[in-house]
Amino acid sequence: MKSFKPYCIGAKRSLGDINPADTYFKLKNKQAELQRLEELAVELDGLQNILYAEHQRKVLLVLQGLDTSGKDGTIRWVFSRTSPLGVRVAAFKAPSEIEKARDFLWRCHMVVPGTGELAVWNRSHYEDVLVPVVEGWIDAAETQRRYAHINNFERLLVETGTTVIKCMLHISKEEQKKRLQDRLDDPDKHWKFSIGDLHTRSQWDDYQRAYAAMLQATSTSHAPWYVIPADNKRHRNLMIAQLLNSRLRAMKLQMPSADPALKDVVID
Amino acid sequence: MKSFKPYCIGAKRSLGDINPADTYFKLKNKQAELQRLEELAVELDGLQNILYAEHQRKVLLVLQGLDTSGKDGTIRWVFSRTSPLGVRVAAFKAPSEIEKARDFLWRCHMVVPGTGELAVWNRSHYEDVLVPVVEGWIDAAETQRRYAHINNFERLLVETGTTVIKCMLHISKEEQKKRLQDRLDDPDKHWKFSIGDLHTRSQWDDYQRAYAAMLQATSTSHAPWYVIPADNKRHRNLMIAQLLNSRLRAMKLQMPSADPALKDVVID
Incomplete structure (x- = not known):
């Protein structure tokens, strides 16, 4: 299996080192890729079933990325076979009044996975160190404090039995233009188009800088960040499915063993 | 399409009229049934996608039934293709301390579907007019009050845009015996076996009576109860998939129309 290391943020690797158009996990043709995706989706269903039966540990997949980077599509494909x-x-x-009245991790804590569950976060607590930074709502000191709160929160999750997998879906400015145009042109995609996306797009460089800083500050040994080249949608799906399944395989999930009392049970 | 009417509880039809071994929705052979289930699962994915895009209405599928009646299996099959x-x-x-400290509808209200969502309840508020009735924790007057609370709660949901579909998975005592035995015999199913299920089984007739009374009292025009003959697993899946899809089709879901402002948008 190919290594994910070249896409893991750390001391020696930052967002700028990774090309959104990379296709390192590509296979020989479309058919081979679709078949592999199907195999991975079926395997994930099996792994998730044991996770659920075992009822001991938890998995959290965090998906971050700019508009059109493919968060919804990833969920649709990677979990196409999962119950x-x-x-x-x-x-x-955007946080509601109730959410804004509390600390920024409150709404995330409410939806952490329980034992046996796999939670997928479509955007996450990382929004709170991106939008406010770009908009200038918080200063550098507050941003640093939030990074620390995030790292501590994720440590809590990991030390209490959660495997945390963080993926940043990385697209190029050109690819985003094509995808936004596609949403405008296809009536079935109009509902996905929001005028607000253009405002965010106009701050492209600021968001790249905010993402780069955030990734560097919060890619920890307990919860590293992977940057997923996402200009090619199938490559994105293949890479995330492989990463997720490899992490689940590494958990050595086991069907729970039988209660010894069961062997004497008679059903009337 | 076959009518669901013979399985809808009302003034002229009660639980006792429906045979758990019925296979009214059966097709000519296993292969035809598996193919139809696959078609229905794919159709459901499409319908749910429009529900999500439309973001106006909500759907709630309630699954009730005794142990081994197939609630998990139904979810696995019917939603096998849904994102x-x-x-x-x-x-x-069983309710937690926090849940017990509040009225019995509180925990249900917390997880009603939001706009664009389809929620599936694996057991439901109906547990509170079954277990306490059989165990003698509440008297007839309290049971009647709870029926009324349930009907009022469901009216609230329906009048605020939720389509409520309630299915009782109906199995025979013999079939339950086989399924419990199967859980004992198959190491991969041990985790599903609970000694407590035998206690519930020993009260079989009481539960049938409690179910019959509950169905009669809470099958309303806004939220009718369907009894699903569930001794045959594929029949159960086929019937629920058809019922669910037919209700979603009847909603005449539509992709939202484009914001007129979009036609002047230019993406830089």
């Missing part, structure tokens, strides 16, 4: 029984998606939009 | 993006499963177990 909704043990998979929960939480989407984080 | 977890807009489908949320809530499982109701």
